[in-house]
Amino acid sequence: MREAPVRVCGVLAVFDDRERVLAAVRRAKADGLLRLTAFAPAYDCELVETASPPSMLGIGPFSLSAGAFGWMAALVATIWTTLQWPVLMVGGKPLIAMPPLLVVAFEVLILFAAAATAGMLALRGISARPLRGAVYDPRFSDGSFGLWIECPVSRVAAVAETMHELGAVECRTV
Amino acid sequence: MALSRPGDDPVSERTITAGRLQQISDDVLAALAWTRVGWLAYWAAVGLCFYIWAIAAAVWAYQIHEGFTITGLKHPVMWGFYITAFVFWIGIAHSGTLVSAILFLFRAHWRTPIARMAETMTIVAVMTAALFPVIHLGRAWRLYWLIPYPNQRGLWINFSSPLVWDAAAIATYFIVSLLFWFMDLVPDFALLRDRSHGWAHTIYRYLAFGWSGTAGQWRYFRSAYTLMAGLITALVVSVHSIVSWDFAMAIVPGWHSSIFAPYFVAGAILSGLSMLLTLVIPGRELLGIRAYVTARHLENIAKLIVAVSLIVTYAYVTELFFAWLGDDGYVRSAFANRGVGHYAPLFWLSFVCNSVVPLTFFSAAVRRSAWKLFVASILINLGMWSERLLIIVSSLSREFNAYSWGTYMPRWPEWTILLGSGAWFVFWFLLIIGHVPPVPIADMKEAVLEGHDA
Structure with missing residues (x-):
């Protein structure tokens, strides 16, 4: 059950506030960063609809x-x-x-x-397990919200700065 | 505790902070962190229940050795306490599903804090009910004859028998209830995984199935949970209908009735709701979750009990009316026997407990008093037990031929095994609810996020 190594590049932002993560998702999408994953400690209809497109495989x-x-x-x-x-x-x-x-x-x-x-x-x-190792924070199951944004290396610093501006309490680059 | 910062941020009017959500985790998980006294009391209760059901298991072994001659079961009443207990415990199982699945589909958000206890009650009640067909079988080792497999006897199962439908229904109900219960626990196991270390972390890691709470996972979770709630709602109605057909398919006077399915389903929900009150009222004190399972939840359960009790009373009256209006003398005699015959005390006890006692819930003073609700719930449990016993025994004791009439009086093995089944039920309930979050944490957080008053 060892976590597989993550071979992607991006920013993991931690938010203490639901509205701010929603704003961050919208901003990332507006900036053309579409490969993103939002984390929430509970089902939230608005966040799910904003961050996760309906799957073809229902x-x-x-x-x-x-x-x-x-x-x-x-x-x-x-x-x-x-x-x-x-x-x-x-x-x-x-x-x-x-x-x-x-x-x-x-x-x-x-x-x-x-x-x-x-x-x-x-x-x-189980299929989400390979992602969880590096791109996860234990606070996501407790009360914090998270946003993982996959982006080219050249944009990592700019994305992290934007996340900070939008209220992220912590940004981790992977 | 929602913080708002008017003016500077257009999206912050309904801000939910991490602290608010963490508080829910802390509060509920505190129920699993026992104090020394609490730990001793908990394991003493579990040990006592184990002791009682171990004695009952020994009595069952003695019954297997000696045969049914040591019980009160004899012709014409071969279905006595054991089948009554089976029907009773299956009925208890039904309200767990009502609270967790049906109320979920109706978006009754108040059900959230009690859903975990209700679902646990369902699983444990089915486990208890499943013992009784085996005990009743006498030769318990022949249970495998219910499984359809190629065998040297050249026989297959008779699928036209309601008893076989019962086996299929109960097995399905147990498996699906277990899946439904476990599914709702997965996000909570992820929380426990992230908060634990060592061997506990390893266990919770496997139980969490890699849950990380992504929006995509939550989308699937909600879709699966809703679908499962729909499936289990259809299942719950079918299971107790099938249990009722064990009786209604027979031509025995007092059993052969088309209203048995809805009548049994309503009775099952009534007994299950009252058992839920019996468990939740002391449970919220022992687990320290009074802030989550409040007087409002108890009151809402009481209101449901009133509604279901009226349906059950309507079924009682309908049965009597059919017997009076119909031209079947045997049926009329069977119902007259229930009211004034040998088993009349059971009839009047069940009528008072199931039809009169719940009417006291029309009074807000009763609905809002935990101890009054607790006493009433015990009485309703007693009433539902009496009703099941009455239906089974009174009809079998006086069938068509007067020369084969008889009476049934349970003996000490039946009483001991019945008591043991209660201990078995409480034993498993305590064991499970003491090791999983007693309130669905993720669901409570969802209620906060969505702005519902759970």
């Missing part, structure tokens, strides 16, 4: 697909196993009566969709 379609797979798999499994045991006492109902099988299929649908949702979230966390 969780919803993935969960839906997993749920649909679970539904089909459960129906196939229940019908197939029932057909393997055709002497089952069914009390006058057809051997393959759909209502009871739909109950089982619904439960498996939910199970697969939920597992896929949680799995996708876990993957997102």
